[in-house]
Amino acid sequence: MTTPRDFKYVGTRPIRHDGVDKVTGRASYGADPAWPGMLHGFVLRSPHAHARIVSIDTKAAEAVPGVHAVITGKDLPETTATIALGEAAIDLRDIGDNVLARTKALYHGHAVAAVAATTIDIARQAAAAIDVVYEVLEPVTGIDRAIAADAPILHPALRTKGASADAGRPTNIASRMELKRGDVDAGFAEADVVVEREFRTPMVHQGYIEPHACIARCGEDGRAVVWCTTQGPFVVRDACAAIVGLDSANVKVVPSEIGGGFGGKIVVYLEPIALALARRAQRPVKIVMGRDEVFRATGPTSGSKVRVKLGAKRDGTIVAASASLWYEAGAYAGSPVGAGAMCMLAAYKIPNFFVEAYDVVVNKPKVAAYRAPGSPIAAFAMESAVDEIARELKIDPIEVRLRNANAEGDRAPYGPKYGPIGLTEMLETARAHPHWRAPLGANQGRGFAVGFWFNAGMNSSATVTLNADGSAAVVTGNPDIGGTRAAQAIMAAEELGIPVERVRSNVGDTDGSGFTDVTGGSRVCYATGMAVIRAAEDAREQLRARAATIWNVGKDAVGWEDGRAIPPAGTEKASPLTVAEIAAKMTHTGGPIVGRASLYAPMAGPAFGAHICDLEVDPETGRSRIVRYTAFQDVGKAVHPSYVEGQMQGGVAQGIGWALNEEYIYSADGVMENAGFLDYRMPVASDLPMIETVIVEVANPLHPYGVRGVGEVPIVPPLAAVANAMRDATGIRFTELPLSPPRVLEAIEAAAAVPVEA
Amino acid sequence: MSKLHIETTINGEPAEYLCDPHETLLSALRNAVGLTGTKEGCATGDCGACSILVDGRLVPACLVLAPEAQGRRVTTIEGLSRGDALHPLQQKFLEHAALQCGICTPGFIVAAKALLDAKPDPSEEEARYWLAGNLCRCTGYDKIVRAVLDAASEMKGSAA
Numbered sequence: 001m002t003t004p005r006d007f008k009y010v011g012t013r014p015i016r017h018d019g020v021d022k023v024t025g026r027a028s029y030g031a032d033p034a035w036p037g038m039l040h041g042f043v044l045r046s047p048h049a050h051a052r053i054v055s056i057d058t059k060a061a062e063a064v065p066g067v068h069a070v071i072t073g074k075d076l077p078e079t080t081a082t083i084a085l086g087e088a089a090i091d092l093r094d095i096g097d098n099v100l101a102r103t104k105a106l107y108h109g110h111a112v113a114a115v116a117a118t119t120i121d122i123a124r125q126a127a128a129a130i131d132v133v134y135e136v137l138e139p140v141t142g143i144d145r146a147i148a149a150d151a152p153i154l155h156p157a158l159r160t161k162g163a164s165a166d167a168g169r170p171t172n173i174a175s176r177m178e179l180k181r182g183d184v185d186a187g188f189a190e191a192d193v194v195v196e197r198e199f200r201t202p203m204v205h206q207g208y209i210e211p212h213a214c215i216a217r218c219g220e221d222g223r224a225v226v227w228c229t230t231q232g233p234f235v236v237r238d239a240c241a242a243i244v245g246l247d248s249a250n251v252k253v254v255p256s257e258i259g260g261g262f263g264g265k266i267v268v269y270l271e272p273i274a275l276a277l278a279r280r281a282q283r284p285v286k287i288v289m290g291r292d293e294v295f296r297a298t299g300p301t302s303g304s305k306v307r308v309k310l311g312a313k314r315d316g317t318i319v320a321a322s323a324s325l326w327y328e329a330g331a332y333a334g335s336p337v338g339a340g341a342m343c344m345l346a347a348y349k350i351p352n353f354f355v356e357a358y359d360v361v362v363n364k365p366k367v368a369a370y371r372a373p374g375s376p377i378a379a380f381a382m383e384s385a386v387d388e389i390a391r392e393l394k395i396d397p398i399e400v401r402l403r404n405a406n407a408e409g410d411r412a413p414y415g416p417k418y419g420p421i422g423l424t425e426m427l428e429t430a431r432a433h434p435h436w437r438a439p440l441g442a443n444q445g446r447g448f449a450v451g452f453w454f455n456a457g458m459n460s461s462a463t464v465t466l467n468a469d470g471s472a473a474v475v476t477g478n479p480d481i482g483g484t485r486a487a488q489a490i491m492a493a494e495e496l497g498i499p500v501e502r503v504r505s506n507v508g509d510t511d512g513s514g515f516t517d518v519t520g521g522s523r524v525c526y527a528t529g530m531a532v533i534r535a536a537e538d539a540r541e542q543l544r545a546r547a548a549t550i551w552n553v554g555k556d557a558v559g560w561e562d563g564r565a566i567p568p569a570g571t572e573k574a575s576p577l578t579v580a581e582i583a584a585k586m587t588h589t590g591g592p593i594v595g596r597a598s599l600y601a602p603m604a605g606p607a608f609g610a611h612i613c614d615l616e617v618d619p620e621t622g623r624s625r626i627v628r629y630t631a632f633q634d635v636g637k638a639v640h641p642s643y644v645e646g647q648m649q650g651g652v653a654q655g656i657g658w659a660l661n662e663e664y665i666y667s668a669d670g671v672m673e674n675a676g677f678l679d680y681r682m683p684v685a686s687d688l689p690m691i692e693t694v695i696v697e698v699a700n701p702l703h704p705y706g707v708r709g710v711g712e713v714p715i716v717p718p719l720a721a722v723a724n725a726m727r728d729a730t731g732i733r734f735t736e737l738p739l740s741p742p743r744v745l746e747a748i749e750a751a752a753a754v755p756v757e758a
Numbered sequence: 759m760s761k762l763h764i765e766t767t768i769n770g771e772p773a774e775y776l777c778d779p780h781e782t783l784l785s786a787l788r789n790a791v792g793l794t795g796t797k798e799g800c801a802t803g804d805c806g807a808c809s810i811l812v813d814g815r816l817v818p819a820c821l822v823l824a825p826e827a828q829g830r831r832v833t834t835i836e837g838l839s840r841g842d843a844l845h846p847l848q849q850k851f852l853e854h855a856a857l858q859c860g861i862c863t864p865g866f867i868v869a870a871k872a873l874l875d876a877k878p879d880p881s882e883e884e885a886r887y888w889l890a891g892n893l894c895r896c897t898g899y900d901k902i903v904r905a906v907l908d909a910a911s912e913m914k915g916s917a918a
Contacts, residue, residue: 013855015852016852019857020848020852022863023844023851023852024835024838024839025793025835025836026795027860028794029797031788031794031798032788032794034789207893208895209797209799209859209861209893209894209895210797210799210861259859259862260858260861288798291800291801291802481859482858482859482896642855642901643855643858646855646896646898646901649897649901650858650898651898652898676800676802676804677799677804678802683898683899684892684899685885685886685887685892685903686886686889688898688899688900690882690903
């Protein structure tokens with residue numbers, strides 16, 4: 001168990017160590033460097049959502065002066081390798097096919113060929129000269145079409161994993177899974193009220209501001225270097241090696257500063273292409289995506305259809321739940337529907353439930369992870385339905401959740417027993433907050449919703465190197481996407497007892513840092529943080545040993561307090577030695593001091609958030625505005641509270657965008673019609689109020705400081721919190737996102753035309 | 759097609775570069791001049807990551823042609839700090855933790871400088887509408903707006 005501890009640096013707000021570089025424009029992101037002799041790459045993309053590639057003729061492109069290399073999918077070896085990523089595995093056959101299509105283009109924007117030339121203009125011009133002959137097929141643009149009996153089939157070899165029936169036939173359903181407990185029919189029979197609704201959400205994009213970008217070179221000796229903006233340098237290394245056909249040991253990936261990812265910069269898109277082009281041209285190749293390519297060919301999260309049915313007793317106890325979730329995977333299997341199913345009921349103690357989840361391929365970009373993948377979609381349905389239960393029973397929405405809240409020792413719907421979780425504490429904190437009782441104005445409504453995410457542990461490594469002046473350098477392999485350098489410096493400072501400003505925190509490349517899993521899953525502060533703490537402890541133990549050598553006593557006799565070695569009682573003349581004093585003598589006491597730690601954290605600290613949203617709708621236009629928003633979250637322990645608040649605020653903003661405006665809009669022939677920031681409407685500063693954050697700290701016993709991880713939970717509640725506020729303001733239950741002005745206006749006008757019971 | 763020779767002033771210093779007639783000022787700054795602090799997020803003027811000042815006016819560099827900088831004064835993020843002193847906006851962004859990934863930060867700071875040049879004492883609403891041309895996907899804007907308002911009050915204090 002974690003014992004309460006007085007921290008010196010944990011919980012403080014030092015200026016982040018990479019801050020000055022980022023406010024002055026010096027920090028180097030994916031597209032920033034230029035390498036000597038560098039060529040520019042351009043990717044030719046399919047103009048069809050679904051087409052067989054009959055032939056590709058690259059001769060005319062190769063003949064353009066200035067062109068050094070042209071490749072197609074046939075130039076990449078087919079691989080059956082996989083990369084482990086936590087419980088899941090990345091199938092590199094699909095990733096390779098997604099990087100450059102081999103036999104079929106599976107979505108509008110699917111890469112089919114690439115060119116490297118001396119300038120970007122020449123590369124574009126040459127790409128236009130590539131002659132691709134397509135046999136255009138009917139596109140599958142949504143779930144309903146994908147599962148119809150006469151649907152066109154994306155992958156003739158695909159069979160439904162986890163299904164007993166239909167397992168032998170070609171299908172667009174990639175997998176089916178289910179979760180169950182108790183007797184659902186008996187549960188519903190016992191219920192006093194039953195709510196049943198079907199919800200739909202469109203594909204949305206992570207929306208990182210920095211487009212994908214990379215530079216690759218490959219030497220005469222077969223050794224390659226890839227510079228890129230990524231959340232997972234080791235994933236890029238192994239994926240590039242397998243897809244291009246190199247040894248992993250010969251590929252070094254150097255992560256740039258990363259301009260946002262939110263899960264969308266874990267898999268590879270450009271990197272294998274740049275590397276294959278560089279290998280053929282024997283020159284470095286840089287490729288930078290345009291924003292339209294980012295929208296059309298990278299990481300949205302699933303569009304969805306979710307049906308949920310809840311049964312509750314008059315006192316608000318939920319006695320039965322059933323749900324079916326259908327998520328679009330995009331062009332290849334692998335939507336986060338399983339995670340959605342596991343998260344959906346995570347907050348509630350429900351004795352009888354049945355949840356089934358379907359992963360459906362459609363002719364849209366292959367989905368990528370997006371902040372708590374799968375959970376926001378499931379929470380939108382579940383938390384809207386819980387809101388309806390509360391309304392039917394006239395019970396306060398927080399109270400109804402408190403009556404059903406899971407607590408320590410309860411079994412999670414997805415299997416394990418919960419350790420200490422802060423759900424009840426957080427709900428009580430929210431209920432006591434002034435926001436919950438504040439008066440509302442005209443046309444305003446208030447919504448409440450909770451959200452859950454597992455958080456991740458996995459593999460992490462860290463080194464802590466002492467300098468002779470008593471300062472220290474931390475190296476890990478996790479790109480810093482939102483302040484983790486500062487958090488790691490705080491942890492090292494805490495363990496060593498040196499000022500946080502005396503710790504330099506670094507992101508290493510794949511040769512210069514120990515193996516570390518991706519920056520994702522809210523795992524960096526938790527798992528990599530734990531590695532930093534242990535590496536710093538290792539360094540501290542070495543410092544104690546050096547003090548023992550200096551004093552000529554046994555190591556066990558040396559104490560440690562507040563950054564100083566304490567001599568054993570009775571040692572004459574010896575006074576405590578600071579880190580700097582011991583470090584100054586390290587050459588003569590045994591050589592350099594480097595603390596190291598590598599670990600696998602099989603579990604993490606699951607976490608809940610709860611949000612209160614006030615929204616005002618203009619009944620004449622359907623436009624709504626968020627007027628007040630408060631986010632509560634159990635973070636375990638906030639290492640750098642400013643960046644914890646920032647994660648919460650950012651997640652809320654993304655969730656509000658998802659709820660109110662963001663959506664992939666497709667034409668009937670499967671072309672995304674809004675592939676730019678003008679028409680894909682993300683929240684801007686004038687759309688939002690200040691976002692109040694309330695940090696709840698129920699320590700996670702798996703981490704020395706109690707850290708749970710913070711980044712993902714905050715995007716889970718907003719979809720339902722906003723929809724519940726809209727229900728409160730308009731009397732209308734919206735079951736389809738986004739709640740854009742035309743949709744809201746149409747519903748308001750329809751409701752006015754046909755009066756319904758209140 | 760031959761390149762054009764452009765003479766201009768960048769961050770107070772005389773500067774010259776060669777560019778294609780159709781090249782954007784963003785491309786010229788990042789590639790020919792080597793000032794990569796100005797970022798490209800969309801190339802369509804929608805995200806503000808390439809915000810710069812041309813003759814003091816806030817513009818997205820992706821919508822200005824490189825030859826148009828001839829004879830003008832261009833200010834980029836690299837021109838805001840003086841010697842070893844950060845601009846108050848830069849300092850306040852650090853103190854308020856108003857950045858996470860940092861890719862939008864140069865554009866926000868340049869846009870905020872233009873705001874404070876035009877209106878030294880903006881309200882929260884004015885700041886939010888002025889900065890509505892800059893997208894940030896990480897912060898939810900809360901800490902950015904606070905940093906800008908705090909910088910405004912500090913700059914006003916030091917000017918008085």
